[in-house]
Amino acid sequence: xxxxxxxxxxxxxxxxxxxxxxxxxxxxxxxxxxxxxxxxxxxxxxxxxxxxxxxxxxxxxxxxxxxxxxxxxxxxxxxxxxxxxxxxxxxxxxxxxxxxxxxxxxxxxxxxxxxxxxxxxxxxxxxxxxxxxxxxxxxxxxxxxxxxxxxxxxxxxxxxxxxxxxxxxxxxxxxxxxxxxxxxxxxxxxxxxxxxxxxxxxxxxxxxxxxxxxxxxxxxxxxxxxxxxxxxxxxxxxxxxxxxxxxxxxx
Amino acid sequence: xxxxxxxxxxxxxxxxxxxxxxxxxxxxxxxxxxxxxxxxxxxxxxxxxxxxxxxxxxxxxxxxxxxxxxxxxxxxxxxxxxxxxxxxxxxxxxxxxxxxxxxxxxxxxxxxxxxxxxxxxxxxxxxxxxxxxxxxxxxxxxxxxxxxxxxxxxxxxxxxxxxxxxxxxxxxxxxxxxxxxxxxxxxxxxxxxxxxxxxxxxxxxxxxxxxxxxxxxxxxxxxxxxxxxxxxxxxxxxxxxxxxxxxxxxx
Numbered sequence: 212x213x214x215x216x217x218x219x220x221x222x223x224x225x226x227x228x229x230x231x232x233x234x235x236x237x238x239x240x241x242x243x244x245x246x247x248x249x250x251x252x253x254x255x256x257x258x259x260x261x262x263x264x265x266x267x268x269x270x271x272x273x274x275x276x277x278x279x280x281x282x283x284x285x286x287x288x289x290x291x292x293x294x295x296x297x298x299x300x301x302x303x304x305x306x307x308x309x310x311x312x313x314x315x316x317x318x319x320x321x322x323x324x325x326x327x328x329x330x331x332x333x334x335x336x337x338x339x340x341x342x343x344x345x346x347x348x349x350x351x352x353x354x355x356x357x358x359x360x361x362x363x364x365x366x367x368x369x370x371x372x373x374x375x376x377x378x379x380x381x382x383x384x385x386x387x388x389x390x391x392x393x394x395x396x397x398x399x400x401x402x403x404x405x406x407x408x409x410x411x412x413x414x415x416x417x418x419x420x421x422x423x424x425x426x427x428x429x430x431x432x433x434x435x436x437x438x439x440x441x442x443x444x445x446x447x448x449x450x451x452x453x454x455x456x457x458x459x460x461x462x
Numbered sequence: 463x464x465x466x467x468x469x470x471x472x473x474x475x476x477x478x479x480x481x482x483x484x485x486x487x488x489x490x491x492x493x494x495x496x497x498x499x500x501x502x503x504x505x506x507x508x509x510x511x512x513x514x515x516x517x518x519x520x521x522x523x524x525x526x527x528x529x530x531x532x533x534x535x536x537x538x539x540x541x542x543x544x545x546x547x548x549x550x551x552x553x554x555x556x557x558x559x560x561x562x563x564x565x566x567x568x569x570x571x572x573x574x575x576x577x578x579x580x581x582x583x584x585x586x587x588x589x590x591x592x593x594x595x596x597x598x599x600x601x602x603x604x605x606x607x608x609x610x611x612x613x614x615x616x617x618x619x620x621x622x623x624x625x626x627x628x629x630x631x632x633x634x635x636x637x638x639x640x641x642x643x644x645x646x647x648x649x650x651x652x653x654x655x656x657x658x659x660x661x662x663x664x665x666x667x668x669x670x671x672x673x674x675x676x677x678x679x680x681x682x683x684x685x686x687x688x689x690x691x692x693x694x695x696x697x698x699x700x701x702x703x704x705x706x707x708x709x710x711x712x713x
Contacts, residue, residue: 225694295692321693321699322693322703323693360696362693363693402711402712439711440546440712441546442573442574442614443611444572444573444611444612445569448573451699451702451703452703452706454703455707456706460653460654460691460707461691
């Protein structure tokens with residue numbers, strides 16, 4: 212564990228993300244806009260107070276408030292630690308319904324997934340593909356929220372594939388090659404394997420599961436069906452359950 | 463795995479819960495009201511169609527629609543399987559905020575928890591205790607939803623403790639005795655232990671964690687702090703992550 216994170220005089224905000232454009236000098240940032248409003252009203256930021264900070268896709272550390280005005284605040288930052296290790300996982304999910312998609316993006320970012328493919332499936336309602344959540348900026352917002360929750364900085368990549376068949380035939384075999392390749396599917400499956408730190412490809416179906424045709428195509432692409440026992444989980448419960456079974460605590 | 467569940471001619475509803483009052487004969491039930499409306503409009507129940515069914519706190523099996531009217535339907539049922547094994551877990555949670563409480567009750571029931579204590583904590587807003595979700599009937603509704611999702615029938619018991627100190631001093635030591643007793647807390651903690659099937663007591667704090675005073679009281683009651691690595695998870699993510707790390711797939 213890293214001792215500096217557990218200094219009791221640091222604000223209990225998990226992490227404030229910083230962007231290159233915030234920097235006025237090598238250790239000097241200025242924050243305005245939404246993040247400033249949030250730090251002022253929710254976290255009651257005061258001069259001298261310290262926060263955990265991290266640069267997007269960069270290092271993490273501590274930042275101390277040096278200037279506080281009505282429009283912005285400034286921090287003196289020391290960024291000297293690596294963010295938490297990523298999961299060696301390529302996660303493929305049938306596109307969830309919008310409300311669940313939001314929470315899923317955040318959870319997936321929090322858990323350390325760096326590569327997410329959102330694909331179509333028979334049981335994915337066509338309307339889900341029209342959701343504004345899939346707009347690049349909104350998608351990114353939810354991923355950033357997930358990173359801030361976890362204390363991570365590395366932004367995941369999200370790929371959208373509206374057509375199941377071309378994805379599974381043309382792209383998935385190469386994605387899955389040389390990885391532990393699995394599809395979570397309760398039927399005709401072996402039990403979820405033990406935790407290892409090896410590169411993994413995991414596909415999770417929609418509520419109700421992939422249909423038989425889809426499971427066969429996924430098998431042809433190299434994915435082996437695995438189950439989680441007799442209980443049927445909702446997708447949003449299955450994600451953390453699967454990820455915490457498949458990977459050890461210390462990667 | 464139990465073959466009968468994977469008969470493709472069975473409706474993909476996870477489970478329909480039955481109550482003793484539904485039974486007109488040993489294998490003959492009549493369903494009206496909300497469950498009937500749901501089966502008719504959402505699942506488009508037809509005569510001859512089969513559903514997975516289970517008696518509350520009893521066996522599970524299949525039911526075939528024999529009669530369908532505008533007011534009710536009737537099933538011929540065979541209840542010949544045990545529900546999924548429960549987790550040998552006493553789960554203690556600081557009361558979540560109402561929206562998260564709803565989902566937590568469902569998730570906890572889905573995952574097989576049978577004993578849930580909802581307790582106070584410094585970081586639990588007093589207003590959370592007034593939520594109508596804590597009314598016995600609403601609480602039960604959410605637990606039943608979780609059971610139907612998982613295909614389980616055994617209703618969990620939920621205990622409410624509005625005062626932290628008396629609970630932790632007077633009740634918790636006996637609850638924790640002779641169990642693997644843990645509190646999920648990211649600071650000054652050992653890594654989450656490996657999966658075993660042994661009786662376990664697990665306490666999970668509010669968003670932001672238990673305060674130091676509370677962690678000390680929990681330690682005094684016999685609970686050992688454990689962590690999940692460097693990532694800070696929201697409570698609703700931490701629950702499935704912890705439960706799937708602490709217990710094996712096959713109990």
